[in-house]
Amino acid sequence: MLAHSAYGKSKIRIVQVLRGRERHDLRDLTVAIRFKGQYDESYTDGDNRHVLPTDTMKNTVYALAARDGIHEPETFGLALARHFLERNPRLNRVRVDLTEHLWGRISGPKGEHGQAFIRSGPETRTAAIQAGRHRTLLGAGVADLMVLKSADSAFSDFLRDAFTTLPDTRDRLLATSMTATWRYSASDLDYSSVWQTVRSTLLGEFATHKSESVQHTLYDMGQAVLNRVPEVSGIHVVMPNKHHLPVDLSRFGFENRNEIFVATDEPHGLIEATLVR
Amino acid sequence: MLAHSAYGKSKIRIVQVLRGRERHDLRDLTVAIRFKGQYDESYTDGDNRHVLPTDTMKNTVYALAARDGIHEPETFGLALARHFLERNPRLNRVRVDLTEHLWGRISGPKGEHGQAFIRSGPETRTAAIQAGRHRTLLGAGVADLMVLKSADSAFSDFLRDAFTTLPDTRDRLLATSMTATWRYSASDLDYSSVWQTVRSTLLGEFATHKSESVQHTLYDMGQAVLNRVPEVSGIHVVMPNKHHLPVDLSRFGFENRNEIFVATDEPHGLIEATLVR
Amino acid sequence: MLAHSAYGKSKIRIVQVLRGRERHDLRDLTVAIRFKGQYDESYTDGDNRHVLPTDTMKNTVYALAARDGIHEPETFGLALARHFLERNPRLNRVRVDLTEHLWGRISGPKGEHGQAFIRSGPETRTAAIQAGRHRTLLGAGVADLMVLKSADSAFSDFLRDAFTTLPDTRDRLLATSMTATWRYSASDLDYSSVWQTVRSTLLGEFATHKSESVQHTLYDMGQAVLNRVPEVSGIHVVMPNKHHLPVDLSRFGFENRNEIFVATDEPHGLIEATLVR
């Protein structure tokens, strides 16, 4: 009767300051942990004997960070996954999701301050570990990456039916808040370096693509990542179409030379695809 | 290389006023539509000839509501799904998700006003239709149902390891913001009546269960729904554990007789399970 | 050079369970405390000797709740304000803002459960205390009260200029998420009873008023409160106009008989007024 179950802890907030002499480094993460395993009696009988409390999951995040340091989200997540698998025989699979909140250094006339930071964003860096007894899937990603292009974006020659009112356009604003997640085919990578390469590939393709639709650009971006980054075996991209509607200025006696738009959030298109080798 | 793709429109907001003579009825929905089908050329070649614009999906929501009226989220969603499948040969599967924002009537000394409403919530009513060429899955649910019990909730005798600091408790506050979704084994039901029965079953079990854990109570709630509502073939329940931490009052010279708590949102436990017949 | 300063603690979350034998009561508050006084040295010289930490303000909320119990937001806020004024000679004025999150009881076949609760809302009950050495202002309110009327709402015969495109309407949907705050002219009231009277007066007037505009209805509601509730000396009401735009169905071959609307949040009108005796 119990077809599926999972339990864990979400929104574990941890900040680690790595204190060099003059220069500190900051790791600012939100972590979620999810267990799947032989925990049926806790559901059916209220028998908690094999249930590791979610409070302990949280404590483990702090303890492992203290013992080993957080270097990259990927390696920290892997260490957490291994820790739980080794110590919990009932655990079949553990998932660790990490979101890194990004900070830059405050700059001054003498250069960067070593111990003062400014949040960059809204973009975040993500990592996901799905680890079982025999196999571990490791992925990374970027979330809430807001981009907009004001040229080379069209949407025309689409299917029309009785309820279609959208006009063709060869020159529209294209804006999205992108989420991309990709899977690595190897481990022991320089994850931060690969992450930078994937991110700049996504941004570069978005900027330069001659877009016939969100679908078209999304595919191009994914393909470019697979072409340029051999360590990535597959990529999933989600791009909401944050519509920017041209304002009808003719009512006020003005012409809209594709210049004035209303930015909207509701409703939005939602386009997604997974590309693999 | 394109392993998976989908596209659609999210956050379509529609309010319909059904105007009786003295008494109006209100339907207030947020709708999302998602297409899966043979749309690869739009990704790979920028060929939009078979792509129904997401703007048309939105228009269709308004047009069908105008033509047929919104009676229940489930029937409205089914009508949308059928409309799209019939007219789009490239469409293999369509998903329609509906969230109903609930309104009650404002009451006065002479009873309920017929044409004035007050939002009830944060709870919403949901429906989900997954329709293909050969098979349609129809489900419903409740989201953001916030409940709390101040008795009959324990969590003890759990697994302890080196990082476990949580004490056993036989009397804690249990609070959650529940999301439940269930699948119907039949169609042409009185969906609103079944929805009320499922909702009151979930609430009643939550209130009366002698809880050994969130898992234990979640299972009991799901089981009660399956026992009492034959039209439901399976149910998925997600219950974040919104921790209420007892305040250490001894530092101020007071005793906390299990009375004073800090309500927290971060981190939270997250418990889920699917029960089927 | 320091023209104004204030400091305090916001978002203090406290839940108190008042445990009767069979029946528990719940108080669920978010509290904010703000001090104004002779604290200039803390700004200008970093001299903290007279600064009560905001952490202590938080502790005081828990300590006073433990010692005296939270009966009503107004009395609890007054007790906090007096506590701080008595013990902090440098404090000139303290402001305490309280938001009560409302819970009802879960009902079952045998009536209401004594120890299980369901959140009602999005509406909250508020109270505000502004206390100085010589004078205390006590107020209360309601926030996020969402209401909608589908009849007796017009907006016509307004000023038109070159940029006006809005048509006159004699029958529109009127929806708002109301915030009202009022001031009491007396203390030692049965605050919960007065709160209920004000709230039902606001709702009743909203429902029955023949509205020529949001302004018109807002004024009527405020006036009714002053007429009916002698303990209230003044009331401030803020009503965003949550526009519901009729959908142009003629493009699809249908007529919109004032039935189908898009609910929008951006942009919204914002109407406010203060009425006093």
Place this chain on the structure above:
Amino acid sequence: MLAHSAYGKSKIRIVQVLRGRERHDLRDLTVAIRFKGQYDESYTDGDNRHVLPTDTMKNTVYALAARDGIHEPETFGLALARHFLERNPRLNRVRVDLTEHLWGRISGPKGEHGQAFIRSGPETRTAAIQAGRHRTLLGAGVADLMVLKSADSAFSDFLRDAFTTLPDTRDRLLATSMTATWRYSASDLDYSSVWQTVRSTLLGEFATHKSESVQHTLYDMGQAVLNRVPEVSGIHVVMPNKHHLPVDLSRFGFENRNEIFVATDEPHGLIEATLVR
């Protein structure tokens, strides 16, 4: 009886693309407009004859942007304020609040793309115009500027009472999401240049100040702005203290060398001050 009233439009979203040959510029604003004047009959009698609809306010934002272009938030806001004052004799005072959402250019191997943008933030740039018949106040600001320093922040030797449990610290994390607003003593400034100077002054002082408290650093920052920027006549700074709590690792057998913190949002300290010449 009507002691105060105001009405207007909030959350007007406008994006303007200024199209150079190779290089586009982007203005992305949220605008709010508020009227105060002789509008009492609209409240008391439902007489709308002198009421400019808030829909027209919105239209005016689009029309003036089309006619004159949006160059800086300050000048655009001033133009809006003057427009409304000139054409509405009943209008006594108008307030225009503008929030600019900031975008940078996407960079590629060949430098910056001219027509592709990435949102920077969460920080926004703000401007506020309060214009009456005889006097206009012009201000600007920055909102949601998140900063953190991991050195040179203390909080000690503060007032202690019976409920104080906070220990002294000479080395804590100081994090805030700053909002600052300042008033200009002159008009016809190069607002963007002054804005950059104020912003970098705030950031630089935050980074280098030997902080005894949030109050102490806030004052130092405000003072630096007044010293360095003669065009600013006064500045108001609000700094929530986003507490980062050291984790007690001794329970797990580790020492916390001021390295591992829980980032929290509830509750938070809230410190504010206004500095004038």
